[in-house]
Amino acid sequence: MLEARDVKLAFGQTPALRGATLAVAEGEIVAVMGPSGSGKSTLLHCLAGILVPDEGEIMFDGTRVDQLDETRRSTLRRDRFGFVFQFGQLVPELTAEDNVALPLLLGGARRAAAVAEARPWFAKLGLDGLEQRRSGELSGGEAQRVALARALVAKPRVLFADEPTGSLDSLTGEQVMDLMVDSARAQGTTVVLVTHEARVAAYADRQVIVRDGRVHALAAARGAS
Amino acid sequence: MSVPLTLLGLLEREPSHGYDLKRDYDTFFGRGKPLSFGQVYATLSRLARDGKVVISDVEPGEGPDRKRYVITDAGATEVDAWLTEPVEPEPHLQTVLFAKVVLSLMLGRSAEDYLDLQRNAHLRRMQALTDIKRAGNLVDAMLADHGLFHLEADLHWIETTVARLDALTKEVRDA
Ligand SMILES: Nc1ncnc2c1ncn2[C@@H]1O[C@H](COP(=O)(O)OP(=O)(O)OP(=O)(O)O)[C@@H](O)[C@H]1O
Numbered sequence: 001m002l003e004a005r006d007v008k009l010a011f012g013q014t015p016a017l018r019g020a021t022l023a024v025a026e027g028e029i030v031a032v033m034g035p036s037g038s039g040k041s042t043l044l045h046c047l048a049g050i051l052v053p054d055e056g057e058i059m060f061d062g063t064r065v066d067q068l069d070e071t072r073r074s075t076l077r078r079d080r081f082g083f084v085f086q087f088g089q090l091v092p093e094l095t096a097e098d099n100v101a102l103p104l105l106l107g108g109a110r111r112a113a114a115v116a117e118a119r120p121w122f123a124k125l126g127l128d129g130l131e132q133r134r135s136g137e138l139s140g141g142e143a144q145r146v147a148l149a150r151a152l153v154a155k156p157r158v159l160f161a162d163e164p165t166g167s168l169d170s171l172t173g174e175q176v177m178d179l180m181v182d183s184a185r186a187q188g189t190t191v192v193l194v195t196h197e198a199r200v201a202a203y204a205d206r207q208v209i210v211r212d213g214r215v216h217a218l219a220a221a222r223g224a225s
Numbered sequence: 226m227s228v229p230l231t232l233l234g235l236l237e238r239e240p241s242h243g244y245d246l247k248r249d250y251d252t253f254f255g256r257g258k259p260l261s262f263g264q265v266y267a268t269l270s271r272l273a274r275d276g277k278v279v280i281s282d283v284e285p286g287e288g289p290d291r292k293r294y295v296i297t298d299a300g301a302t303e304v305d306a307w308l309t310e311p312v313e314p315e316p317h318l319q320t321v322l323f324a325k326v327v328l329s330l331m332l333g334r335s336a337e338d339y340l341d342l343q344r345n346a347h348l349r350r351m352q353a354l355t356d357i358k359r360a361g362n363l364v365d366a367m368l369a370d371h372g373l374f375h376l377e378a379d380l381h382w383i384e385t386t387v388a389r390l391d392a393l394t395k396e397v398r399d400a
């Protein structure tokens with residue numbers, strides 16, 4: 001459903017990806033692990049159509065993402081993908097509720113409809129009562145759950161998460177992972193999860209390791225042992 | 226897991242029958258490795274012999290379950306000493322991993338292949354423990370967590386070792 005084929009990308013003289021190949025199945029949760037600087041985030045950005053590789057192909061639902069122009073890729077990201085990063089990156093001027101509603105508004109929904117759709121996420125993610133807070137008034141774990149709601153509210157086909165628990169303590173990080181996995185499974189969202197923490201990666205169906213810009217698919221799928 | 230000390234600890238709550246001790250042990254500490262009644266009564270009679278417990282009332286009838294066991298001052302002192310003493314930190318699994326890595330290098334084999342397999346096995350186990358944690362109750366989750374943190378520590382060691390393999394190879398071959 002989502003695939004990187006022999007992807008190469010360099011930042012100036014620095015090769016970040018040197019022939020990375022990864023295929024992700026519909027509804028699958030894949031963890032991308034590996035040392036710092038190995039190319040995990042770069043691979044995620046290529047898969048998500050944020051970066052365009054120098055060589056190789058990115059396929060999503062039979063479309064060559066790497067051949068789309070920036071406008072089309074931007075539309076694809078908005079309509080089909082959700083994103084969570086290490087630091088929530090909520091819009092500080094907006095309330096938590098408006099942050100969650102934002103992707104729906106950007107997708108053309110009316111405000112009342114967007115807010116109505118955003119609201120149930122607060123109960124679902126244990127955020128009751130925090131709807132009107134701004135990001136400065138949320139703890140790291142709360143902000144990250146708001147970011148998760150925002151990433152999932154428009155029912156994306158793929159959720160891209162780059163170190164979503166990186167700034168949280170282990171218990172709070174696990175709450176975020178529990179909610180991410182449950183919500184993604186409930187709506188059939190495919191997840192590409194970048195993390196260097198094995199305990200976080202253990203939530204995924206499958207783990208791959210990026211080393212020196214290449215993907216090593218070591219582990220067999222869950223249950224396949 | 227020290228069975229005698231754990232049973233003593235359970236007895237410090239209140240005097241109990243062997244049956245109740247077995248049930249509570251299996252619930253909280255047995256985790257798929259329940260005690261046999263034979264073990265329970267053998268342990269209790271050893272504790273009685275050593276003056277850590279006494280048998281209070283023996284109810285009429287036959288069989289070991291008629292006896293109620295009561296902890297003595299000596300027993301309570303022992304439980305107290307045990308609970309305040311830290312466990313000897315013993316990273317034994319890592320020593321096996323270490324031995325395999327060094328021996329591989331000495332024999333000219335690929336330690337990296339071994340470490341890849343080990344990483345894989347660790348991740349598999351961590352996945353299984355995560356499933357248990359997400360499905361189970363709090364006691365299951367806490368035990369799974371203990372395993373997960375330990376496996377994670379091993380994985381840190383594996384990654385560090387992979388990064389140092391060239392240097393380690395040189396050191397082992399030159400020795
Ligand atoms: N915008 C950029 N400009 C120049 N070099 C970059 C840029 N982004 C990444 N790199 C380089 O590309 C390589 C891969 O970086 P990447 O961010 O993908 O690593 P990573 O695996 O995500 O690391 P980390 O775990 O530290 O986040 C690194 O050498 C990095 O320095």
Ligand SMILES: [Mg+2]
Nearest residue numbers: 040041042162
């Ligand atoms: Mg990164």
